[in-house]
Amino acid sequence: MSGWLAIAGLGPGDEALVTPxxxxxxxxxxxxxxxxxxxxxxxxxxxxxxxxxxxxxELDRADFALDLAGSGRRVVVVSSGDPGVFAMAAAVFEALERRPDPAAFDIRVLPGITAMLAASARLGAPLGHDFCAINLSDNLKPWALIEERLRLAARAGFAMAFYNPRSKSRPHQFSRALEILREECGSDRLISFARAVSTPEEELLTTTLGAARPEMADMRTVVIVGNPATRRVGRWVYTPRRAE
Amino acid sequence: MSGWLAIAGLGPGDEALVTPxxxxxxxxxxxxxxxxxxxxxxxxxxxxxxxxxxxxxELDRADFALDLAGSGRRVVVVSSGDPGVFAMAAAVFEALERRPDPAAFDIRVLPGITAMLAASARLGAPLGHDFCAINLSDNLKPWALIEERLRLAARAGFAMAFYNPRSKSRPHQFSRALEILREECGSDRLISFARAVSTPEEELLTTTLGAARPEMADMRTVVIVGNPATRRVGRWVYTPRRAE
Structure with a gap:
């Protein structure tokens, strides 16, 4: 068969951020x-x-794409951002694993600019030291695991990027996440809300954990919490490279 | 002044991964x-x-670039990968903070495909669930902090991407990092070595922590350690979206 499947990242929205x-x-x-x-x-x-x-x-979509590629079509599965970060690549490999013939498929993963890096660039360099990325949706994992991860990440001194911080179906959990972060990091820690970065709806807001409100985020927002050294310079937010 | 400074990411090497x-x-x-x-x-x-x-x-280079932009030049500071991930953006903001007039500079940060996402794409989707990125160089932080972060990241169940795993000036530390990871994650955990991704020198190797050797990494390698659920399907490595 001559079909193929490319799992591609479209970046955060601006066409100038789509790779050649x-x-x-x-x-x-x-x-x-x-x-x-x-x-x-x-x-x-x-x-x-x-x-x-x-x-x-996602799994039905992945199966459909594999079927198309298997029938000789040239298929691109599109995600926003990067396909490997809370997007379609893992779903395609999950679907592939259930097939009797995974090696029969011609698959490529094409990276893209993931939301946290687009947000980081607009804000300055808040991820300039060690950091982590956490999906705050509990669709596919227990909320208790998310709470535990937030605490361990804070104790490790990671800057943190949160995907899917808030949706209509789970309005209270991001409020709880902010409580945990205030407990672990204190009220003065910087937090940035980057919504729809690189689109006409882009909105940026940086404040402290003490002043942060759940309503500052929705499903189009990436939230970035700094590490203890994260600071402002002019309109920018950055995390120094050095740590003690 | 009409000069400007763009802090830009060139991606991992392939010109087809440089954004427009x-x-x-x-x-x-x-x-x-x-x-x-x-x-x-x-x-x-x-x-x-x-x-x-x-x-x-890096700081001297950042100062030089600010001076050029301040004198009216149109300056691009280039990093490989993404400028905000263990690259030049934080250094420029550190230099900017020492200036009397940080708001006088016209600065943009232009994101790029960082090494771990290029590596992840080639390997499959090893960062398909929550993950962290750690710079293993102790040039700018104490080694004890790195050890503590490795342990906390392992306990949090993060997949982990390591930048700058090994250099001639510190040949033994990556060996120590592998020991810690074996203690925390066990010998069967998957680890991938992705060297010079997207260049003619690209090399990919996936093995277990038990079989991993320090010599598998150099300064051109990004190392990715899976979480407890990371698995192989065919020639691919991926981390399922779901966690218990």
Whole structure:
């Protein structure tokens, strides 16, 4: 079979942040598969079929994409940001693992600018020292594990980037996360809210944990909490490279 | 003054992984400043002055770039990967903080594909669940802090990406890091060595902590250690999205 599957990251929104590698794969594709708002970023053209699907159907979408590639199509599964960070790549490999013939598929993963790095660039350099990335959604893990991770990450002195901090279906958990962070890091620690970075809806806000409110985040926000040394210089936020 | 400073990420090496945003900044620049091998990636052209400098002079380089921008030049400071991840952005803000007039500078940070995400894409999706990034060099922090972070990160169940795992000047520390990881994670945990990803010298190796040897890494290697659920499927390594 001559079909292939590319799992590609579209970056945070601005087309100037899409890599030439991803652009080339899209140009060669016969099919684009992904969550509705990400597929909406792909301009229609003759010979290209767009397959938008709803949220929370990642495994079905991955299976569908594997089936298309297996039938000889050239398929790009699109994620926003980077496909390997809380996005479609893991889902495709989960689906692949259930197949009798995983080696039969021609698969590539094409990296992209993930949201925390786009946010970090706009803010300055808040991830300039050791850091961690945590998905705050408890769709796929128990909330108790998230709480434990927040505490250990704070004790390790990591700067922290949070994906999916808040949604309508779980309005209270981000409030609880902020409580835990205040306990572990104190009220003066810097926290930044970066919403829809690189799009016309971009909003940036930096404050302290003491002044942070859950409403400052929604599902389009990446939240970055500094480490004990994170500071402001002018309108920027950065974490020094040095630690004691 | 009409000069500006862009702190840009060139990605891991392949020109197809340089964003159009970074390409545009380079096209408009009068000066490119950076570590010798990164500046060597920029094609010379009329009107562009290249300023390569040696390693470990990040603050001097940042000051030099600020001086150039302050004098009206259009300056791009280049890093490999992403400028905000163990690269030049934090150094520029450190230098900026010492200036009497930080707000006078027109600064932008332009994100890039950082090494761990390029490595993750080549390997599959080893960072598909919560993860952390740790710089294993103790140039700017005590080794004891690194050991403590490794232990806490392991206990938090993070997948881990290590930058600068090993150099000639500190040949024994990565060996010690592997010992700690074996103690905390056991011998069967998957570890991947991704060297010079996206360049002609690219090498990928996945093994277990029990079989890992310090010599598998050098300064061009990013090391990724999985979480307890990280597994292989065919030639790929991935971390499932779900955790218990």
């Amino acid at each position: 590698e991803v652009r080339a794969a899209l140009d060669q594709a016969t099919d684009v598969v992904g969550y509705i708002p990400y597929v909406a970023r792909i301009p229609p053209r003759e010979g290209l079929t767009l397959h938008p699907s709803d949220n929370r159907v | 945003e970074v390409r545009a900044a380079l096209d408009q620049a009068t000066d490119v400043v950076g570590y010798i091998p990164y500046v060597a990636r920029i094609p010379p052209r009329e009107g562009l002055t290249l300023h390569p400098s040696d390693n470990r002079v």
